[in-house]
Amino acid sequence: DGAVPLTGAAGRRVGRPSNAIIALGRRASPAAAPFQKMPSSRSKLGVMIPLQDYKTLRTYEMLLLKKPRVFTSWKYRDGQQSGPSAGADVNVDRPYSTALQPHSHLIKFPCTTVYSVQGSGIGSLYGEQPEIGIRPMEGGEDDYSPKLNPKRSIMLSEFKVWSRQEKNGLKDFALAQCKVAVVLAVAHFGNTFEPSYQRNENKAPSMFWLVNAFLLVGTISTWTWKASSAGRGGGTPRIVCLGREQTEEWKGWMQWAFIFYHYYRVHYVYNEIRVFVSAYVWMTGFGNFLYFDRKGDFSIERFVSMIIRINYFPLMLSYFLTVPLELYYVVPLHTTGFVVTMITCFIGLQIERTLGMSYWKSRIAAVLLSFLVHVCFYETSAVELLKLFSEEYYFRFQADKYSAWLGMVGGLLWGKVGEYMNWAHGFENEQRRQMASIVQCIVGVALIAFWYIFFGSISDKYTYNPIHPYVFVFAVIGWLMVRNCTRYLTECHSTLLEFLGRNTLETYVLQFHLFMCHNVQYIPVVIPGSDKDGSAAMKFLNMLLCGCVFLSMAVWARKITVSTQLSVVDLVKHIRGTTESSVTQVLPQQSSGEEARPATNGEELVELTKAVPASGHVA
Numbered sequence: 191d192g193a194v195p196l197t198g199a200a201g202r203r204v205g206r207p208s209n210a211i212i213a214l215g216r217r218a219s220p221a222a223a224p225f226q227k228m229p230s231s232r233s234k235l236g237v238m239i240p241l242q243d244y245k246t247l248r249t250y251e252m253l254l255l256k257k258p259r260v261f262t263s264w265k266y267r268d269g270q271q272s273g274p275s276a277g278a279d280v281n282v283d284r285p286y287s288t289a290l291q292p293h294s295h296l297i298k299f300p301c302t303t304v305y306s307v308q309g310s311g312i313g314s315l316y317g318e319q320p321e322i323g324i325r326p327m328e329g330g331e332d333d334y335s336p337k338l339n340p341k342r343s344i345m346l347s348e349f350k351v352w353s354r355q356e357k358n359g360l361k362d363f364a365l366a367q368c369k370v371a372v373v374l375a376v377a378h379f380g381n382t383f384e385p386s387y388q389r390n391e392n393k394a395p396s397m398f399w400l401v402n403a404f405l406l407v408g409t410i411s412t413w414t415w416k417a418s419s420a421g422r423g424g425g426t427p428r429i430v431c432l433g434r435e436q437t438e439e440w441k442g443w444m445q446w447a448f449i450f451y452h453y454y455r456v457h458y459v460y461n462e463i464r465v466f467v468s469a470y471v472w473m474t475g476f477g478n479f480l481y482f483d484r485k486g487d488f489s490i491e492r493f494v495s496m497i498i499r500i501n502y503f504p505l506m507l508s509y510f511l512t513v514p515l516e517l518y519y520v521v522p523l524h525t526t527g528f529v530v531t532m533i534t535c536f537i538g539l540q541i542e543r544t545l546g547m548s549y550w551k552s553r554i555a556a557v558l559l560s561f562l563v564h565v566c567f568y569e570t571s572a573v574e575l576l577k578l579f580s581e582e583y584y585f586r587f588q589a590d591k592y593s594a595w596l597g598m599v600g601g602l603l604w605g606k607v608g609e610y611m612n613w614a615h616g617f618e619n620e621q622r623r624q625m626a627s628i629v630q631c632i633v634g635v636a637l638i639a640f641w642y643i644f645f646g647s648i649s650d651k652y653t654y655n656p657i658h659p660y661v662f663v664f665a666v667i668g669w670l671m672v673r674n675c676t677r678y679l680t681e682c683h684s685t686l687l688e689f690l691g692r693n694t695l696e697t698y699v700l701q702f703h704l705f706m707c708h709n710v711q712y713i714p715v716v717i718p719g720s721d722k723d724g725s726a727a728m729k730f731l732n733m734l735l736c737g738c739v740f741l742s743m744a745v746w747a748r749k750i751t752v753s754t755q756l757s758v759v760d761l762v763k764h765i766r767g768t769t770e771s772s773v774t775q776v777l778p779q780q781s782s783g784e785e786a787r788p789a790t791n792g793e794e795l796v797e798l799t800k801a802v803p804a805s806g807h808v809a
Contacts, residue, residue: 348764355760363757369750370503373743374510380739381511381703386712387722393455397730401450405443405687412686415678426618429611431674432604435683437473438691440673442684444469445694449701452710453733461646461654468593468662469669470520470694474527475597480604482535483553493532494762498755500524503747504699513709516582518699523586527594534560534598553602557595564595591659615677627676634671641665696744696751704740 353360416435418427432440444466450456451463478496482488504518515521538556541547547555567573568591576584614626641664648654674680690697702710715721720732 345765349761352761352764358753358756358760360757362753363761366750366753366757369746370506370754373747373750374506376739376743377507377700377703378511380714381513381707381709383707383714383716385715385721386707387715389452389706389711389713390455391722392453392713392729394726394729395454395456395458397726398450398454398456398459402447405446408686409443409684412684413682414685415682418677418681426612426616428608429615429677429680431607431611431680432670433683435688436673436680437477438689439683439687440669440691441470441473441694442687442690442692445690445697446687449697449705452701453706453713458649460651461648461658464589464654464658465641465646465662465665467520468590468658469666471523471527471590471593472597472600472663472666474524475531475594476600476604477597478528478531479535479598479601482532483538483601486539488532488536488539489768490766491759491762491768495755495759496528497525498758499751500528500695502754503696503751507699507703511703513702514580516580517702517709519582519586520698521695522583523590523593526587527597530560530594531598557598557602560598561595564592568592585655589655589658593659593662596663611674611680615680623677630671631675634668634675637664637668637671641668693741693744693748696747697741700740700744700747704743705736 355361418429447459448463448466451459500521504515504521507513508515508518534556537559538553541555542549542552545552568588573584573588576587613622614630615623641661645654645657645661646665706712707714713722714736715724715732716735717728717732719725720728724732
């Protein structure tokens with residue numbers, strides 16, 4: 191009573207409803223299935239109602255039980271995988287949507303699988319949410335059950351959608367697992383390969399420096415210059431210190447030294463190798479701080495993506511080769527550094543939002559809080575808890591207890607570093623640029639010399655290890671100052687080292703089984719005459735052959751890991767409703783502050799210079 195009459199598709203008057211329910215001009219049978227009240231949630235654009243999975247149903251009816259103040263239109267999403275409305279929003283005819291009155295009119299929509307309905311209207315902005323009833327229409331194919339578990343049903347439906355994807359779906363995931371099985375088989379074959387001889391009998395410092403000389407030649411041959419470009423807003427080109435290419439380059443030559451340190455048993459560079467490992471962990475805190483601080487993306491998808499990227503392949507190797515995970519100790523170091531950085535950045539953002547603190551005050555408070563937690567754990571008896579896992583973890587975590595935290599500090603200050611670089615090495619003042627280059631190079635060399643003279647030259651590693659966590663940063667800062675002491679050096683990088691740096695995780699874990707064998711304790715003898723008593727030339731050729739197989743498998747393993755990573759993240763997006771083709775996508779699920787960004791083969795690019803507004807808050 192009082193409802194607005196509806197007009198049928200042919201323009202005929204249907205009449206006034208009383209207790210009957212009208213669906214686009216026809217009465218529904220009283221014996222139809224009961225309406226099930228669906229939950230709703232509010233967004234800036236309207237109200238989205240997530241629907242249960244009705245599987246094979248073809249036609250649905252929706253009843254408005256409670257209407258907000260202003261309700262202008264309805265639309266639904268068609269989940270069919272083919273056809274004109276595949277995965278698209280379909281607007282309900284406006285004459286019916288504007289005439290909606292509670293408990294009076296039905297909306298009927300035929301499609302393959304309805305999975306969301308959106309009602310738009312400014313009434314939703316006032317906190318008014320509609321109540322919706324949904325049921326299968328009489329005569330449709332029906333396996334509807336009021337006892338159906340919505341979450342389980344939605345997850346099953348999401349899995350079906352994901353499994354049918356052409357890219358990053360079940361097919362890609364299964365193919366990646368078949369490929370990784372091949373890599374694991376090759377790794378097992380290499381790890382148990384015979385003949386071999388003990389690694390300690392391969393001690394050859396001269397060969398270590400020879401292969402580093404070859405790397406230097408390759409670095410010079412692949413030296414590439416890329417001019418600084420303007421920022422997003424245009425204007426003067428920006429000088430970006432430690433950009434993506436330079437970061438990969440840094441990782442590449444450190445990994446090269448790390449691997450051949452193991453291969454040729456060059457014990458006297460132990461302290462330098464310790465600095466390299468800490469620099470890796472430092473970059474974990476540094477890079478992830480920049481990402482979270484700029485993107486504000488604390489989503490489950492990001493967490494799952496990074497956990498898979500860091501842990502998937504090492505865990506597979508550890509399990510199928512029955513190798514203790516302690517052998518890959520860098521993996522838990524990176525994982526812990528990532529998680530700690532994510533939590534720290536989240537706390538900083540929450541402090542800024544809830545307490546109204548400025549950007550700098552909130553971030554400094556979060557970083558200091560993280561430091562306090564580090565001190566309370568590592569400088570007290572609480573650190574003994576690491577021994578519950580293993581003595582190896584106890585030593586490794588102690589050696590890098592502040593590395594990721596120092597990386598976070600570097601990420602926090604990197605905006606200021608960017609300002610300095612553009613002031614000192616910019617295009618405005620040539621005299622200032624020359625003077626800054628000289629001073630920066632001298633200070634950088636002095637920091638490295640300070641570390642080496644007072645700490646790095648300590649021959650007893652048991653004396654050096656306890657002080658390493660507190661002093662390695664001098665060498666790291668010194669290297670960064672020297673590497674970026676001129677604008678030309680900042681704009682250049684080696685593509686060879688960049689390539690090696692992109693595959694550091696896989697080369698790190700596979701070196702123990704393919705480049706060396708028997709869990710890094712032996713050297714495989716593939717070429718006859720290259721055993722421990724063989725000539726240096728034959729040993730070198732044997733190393734090259736093993737190295738080619740090792741590097742090829744590492745590059746392939748990285749591609750497999752990235753494919754697995756993308757597929758699993760897409761599945762998580764489907765389940766959570768945060769993908770465009772998702773069945774359950776009813777509201778944007780991105781964290782506040784997250785920006786759209788192009789995919790880069792499963793990895794993100796983060797600008798390394800930060801412009802903080804004058805107010806002190808992040809834009």
